């Protein structure tokens with residue numbers, strides 16, 4: 607029995623961090639995916655007594671005896687999405703500690719904890735092999751943590767009794783609404799382990815895809831009337847979402863009133879972005895007018911992210927470079943390094959795009975243009991594709 611699941615990464619057009627504190631945010635899926643394949647052991651397999659995890663991108667392999675997992679989570683599996691208790695977190699920590707993760711890969715530990723929680727909660731104690739690969743750079747603001755949790759939850763739920771799926775369907779296909787909701791809820795529990803206090807926007811956009819407006823756990827799907835083209839620049843400066851989110855909360859506690867105004871300004875920006883993306887073209891605004899407004903709102907949002915303390919010298923270098931070409935940019939995701947978005951207007955010449963990319967890459971950054979607003983999580987029961 608084998609299933610593959612793939613879940614996309616995301617960009618945030620407006621509202622990161624503020625969304626954790628109740629502001630509106632606007633996100634879109636991108637066509638870079640995390641893939642999870644799950645193979646339950648059969649009597650003919652060698653692996654009868656362990657749970658194995660292969661992280662292909664880092665060439666790391668981890669294994670836990672099923673008996674240890676049974677000992678650690680005596681109440682598994684759980685009938686409904688459940689948060690990891692303090693008691694369970696201790697059990698997970700001891701299972702992860704015994705792995706001797708190479709120091710250079712220490713940042714994988716929260717991902718491994720989320721894996722153990724989701725696996726044991728959804729599937730209990732079945733021996734299996736799970737293989738993970740990702741097209742997303744990890745810890746760069748493109749939502750790799752959420753894509754990992756969504757793809758993993760989808761693969762784990764595919765064979766669950768509570769989920770009805772046609773196992774004979776060929777190729778990649780989507781879940782029904784009820785199943786998608788379940789995948790999203792479980793993935794949120796995984797994100798909590800990795801992020802500490804996630805808003806839920808990353809797992810939601812990875813599960814549902816498309817473009818969404820999100821506020822306090824509620825999403826509004828958007829039929830965007832603008833085909834946005836974004837240059838994504840990876841500064842390659844590693845950072846950790848959990849620490850950055852905690853830093854903003856601490857600043858909020860130090861300057862409550864000022865930060866409330868900052869979050870409220872971000873809320874207004876996201877509401878305006880939503881209205882522009884949804885408004886019919888060309889009746890109300892031309893594409894060029896829309897792009898100008900979106901660019902301006904992105905710049906305003908970036909200023910507010912600086913107020914929150916999540917910019918970085920490399921992000922500022924990207925902003926300065928793209929501004930020379932009159933292009934608007936903002937960080938995406940948690941900031942502190944990671945990726946920056948630059949809006950590429952429809953009428954911008956290819957020569958200018960090439961020049962910007964050359965200049966950014968000469969600073970040591972990596973640039974690419976991703977497809978925006980595609981499908982969310984999908985599964986495939988075919989063994990290879």
Ligand SMILES: Nc1ncnc2c1ncn2[C@@H]1O[C@H](COP(=O)(O)OP(=O)(O)O)[C@@H](O)[C@H]1O
Nearest residue numbers: 713714717744745746747748749750751754847
């Ligand atoms: N493919 C993966 N395999 C294992 N862990 C992953 C994977 N993708 C993400 N993670 C976990 O998520 C962490 C990155 O999450 P985060 O700091 O939120 O950044 P982002 O979500 O922007 O990539 C990684 O350090 C790791 O713990």
Ligand SMILES: C[C@@](O)(CCOP(=O)(O)O)CC(=O)O
Nearest residue numbers: 622623747749804805939940
């Ligand atoms: C900063 C935040 O708004 C987005 C974090 O995204 P990422 O993990 O950096 O891709 C946190 C959240 O909404 O949970």
Ligand SMILES: [Mg+2]
Nearest residue numbers: 749751752847
């Ligand atoms: Mg993340």
